[in-house]
Amino acid sequence: MSRGLVAVVLALALLIAQGGCAASRDYTSLPLSHAPKPGERAFLEVELGALPSGHEVEVSSDTGRRLGVISPHAIRPGRSAGTYTLPLPADAVRGASLHVRIRITRADAAPREAAADEVRGVRVILSGDQSR
Numbered sequence: 001m002s003r004g005l006v007a008v009v010l011a012l013a014l015l016i017a018q019g020g021c022a023a024s025r026d027y028t029s030l031p032l033s034h035a036p037k038p039g040e041r042a043f044l045e046v047e048l049g050a051l052p053s054g055h056e057v058e059v060s061s062d063t064g065r066r067l068g069v070i071s072p073h074a075i076r077p078g079r080s081a082g083t084y085t086l087p088l089p090a091d092a093v094r095g096a097s098l099h100v101r102i103r104i105t106r107a108d109a110a111p112r113e114a115a116a117d118e119v120r121g122v123r124v125i126l127s128g129d130q131s132r
Contacts (some may be wrong), residue, residue: 027062027099027100027101028099028100028101028102028122029097029098029099030044030097030098030099030100030122030123030124031096031097031124032093032096032097032098032124032126033096033126034096034126035093035095035096036090036093036126039128040126040127040128041087041088041090041126041127042087042088042090042092042093042098042124042125042126043085043086043087043088043124043125043126043127044059044067044068044085044086044088044098044100044122044123044124044125045083045084045085045086045121045122045123045124045125046059046070046083046084046085046086046102046119046121046122047082047083047119047120047121047122048070048072048080048081048082048083048084048118048119048120049080049081049117049118049119049120050075050077050078050079050080050081050117050118051072051075051081051104051118052106053077054106054107055104055105055106056069056070056071056072056104056105056106057069057070057072057084057102057103057104057105057114057118057119058102058103058104058105058111059086059100059101059102060100060101060103061092061099061100061101062099062100062101065089065092067086067088067089067092067100068086068087069105070084070086072084080120085125088124093124098124100122102114102119102122104118
């Protein structure tokens, strides 16, 4: 089994063990196959299930820094919202892991934990230097 696949399996097992998302004020630790090398970029891939209309997915680091917001639109009710990729700042990854908090937000309600069927999977992808 490749290291990348092992990292994905471990990340998904961690999400399932935590009910699909980090508990309030807790963070999910996502392992990487290795610490980013010079020239490599890290991306967070988030697979979403069905979300109620008008809801967004907010991703932040363990320091509280907002890493991105996913705003699915024009998704039919009951359909999966798709898979989204967020570029990560270089300082978000420390060593060979990333710690993130994922919450569901809506303008007229307080942020809440994501249900397991709302955030189906999260993984970190490393890509080589694209400037060459």
